[in-house]
Amino acid sequence: MNKAKKIFVTLPFDFKEARELLCNSGFEVVINEELPLERDVFLRESKGCHGIICYPNQKIDKEFLDFVGDQLKVICTNSVGYDHIDLRECEKRNIKIGYCPNVVNVAVAEFTIGLLINVARRISEGIEFYKRNEMNSYWKESFLLGKNLEGAVIGILGLGRIGMSIATRLRGFEVKQIIYHNRNRRTEADNLGYEYVSFDDLLMRSDFIICSCSLNKDSEQIFNRKAFEKMKSSAIFINVARGDCIDQDDLFNALKTNRILAADLDVTSPQPLPPNHKLFTLENCFITPYLSSAEEKSRGRMSLITAKNLINGLKDQDLLYPLNYREQ
Template sequence: MTKPRVFIPHRISEKALSLLAEHCELDYRDVEEMLDEEAFFAGLQEACGLMVYSRHKITPDVLDRAPRLRIVSNVAVGYDNLDLRELTARGIMATNTPDVLTETTADLTFALLMATARRIAEADRFVKAGEWNEWLPSLMLGKDVHGAVIGIIGMGRIGEAVARRAKGFGMRILYHNRTRKTEAEQSLDAAYVSLDDLLRRSDYVVVMTPLTPETVGFIGKRELGLMKQDAILINTSRGKVVDEQALIDALMEQRIGGAGLDVFATEPVQKGNPLLSMKNVVTLPHIGSATRETREKMALKAARNMIAGLAGEKPENLLNPAVFSH
């Protein structure tokens, strides 16, 4: 029996490759960089399955080049790169990899919060540049994390994991979500509040909401204007959830205290972006899930989703169940 063909246009873990090879014929490209358009489209021609990271935008034009495609397995928890409506209309399954990156991304989020609060990156550059000539009482004064108020916008799996870390630091936890999480309120001593109340009261505002048409620019000029003047904004969700120009303006006009960003409206971030030259902004290259252990778990979960879908079974992390029900 002929094995279904799976196109993987980028490097993934050996364990995931081995697992897939047991069930599928692989068209695998062992490269870190994105393939050029011609090579990518050529790989789609015979593919029954496609495994991609979220940097690949799966649009109608891409799908037009993949006449045999039955499933797209996203190696990511976010799936704003997938046109779910179009995939569903064409009867193509789509999956993601939740759960396995929750704790790792929460680690990074809290590390980014602490680095911004205590000016870690700025202080590192200061020492390495040879500028530390004497100790002064006012040298690199930061902002306390313990006992402060953290406001989490989006209390999903990762939001709750961030809240657990905040509780360990004795922080007062506020959250805003589409629905209340009563269990989280009890276990984390978290308070459900309106978005405006959260913005006004928080010392640290952590954006954890997924990117959807409704959340594009969700944190804009009005919302930033409600924050405390010394408050810090942390975003490890998606860049476009925050109105980037509004954030730049708020920082330049000193209407908020700083920002820690793992994501940007355009990625990779453009070299002339004003955020890159601001001392009170810590910038990271979208590395929320970037540990060896977690990336391997993500690849294995994506592989299992792929194998199930191509075998006619319902994948564990199916994003458009309407396709399978038909």
């Protein structure tokens, strides 16, 4: 019998079912428990492996692929996004890539609605005020006044699967109009009454702007000074996509000068944001530590898909969710 193929897992892989499946697969499995995983450890532990389970924080680039060796056949990312993986370099080496589309759509969409209402209706501010006993202004009618989604124009950049799930969840809120901008107009969205607009119109017309696009060369820093200047001064901005979709210095200035009303970010650049980052000093900027998919059932399913993706790949079977190079 051949020596068992080796798998390196860059994250603790806490979910019982997925972990057991992987550990009972007959392959040699090394699970990293030391977090965060430093680059040199990542390289060293991956060397000689046939399969890798990774996370968006680990860059899979030419240097990595050259270093770990050409026995590497399958890389499965425990995420929806795969912008941390150099697809061209992987394709050259015939490496199969697995990922987890769809499984977190609902979780991310619910979380996004939560962020919208949190910032619009000042929930976390209210909790903070109370805890810090800063209640002098409590009795005023204007105390922590917020805004409703009802009657508002909601703009979505990136009406993909997650964007559509967000729009679905807005159904009961009596919003005035959902408008969206995408690389491609979607008939499905048109049929639901969502209006396709230019990016400029999205900026100018929206009361709430949600960034839920994938990160690519078109969307990198698409929210910059020019974009913020086109927004309403009452606009609320939400980012559940990738930190690099935003020029954070420009966002800081837009918030600091009240060019826009407030922002709620679940993703930042870098991820996580260092504690002394200037965005933390703003009273109108709310930052969550990348929790959009942090939901029990979704994460459990995600781990299971990742484990199955990898096992299938190493057994030369079809991956459950393979990345199709031709569509990239």
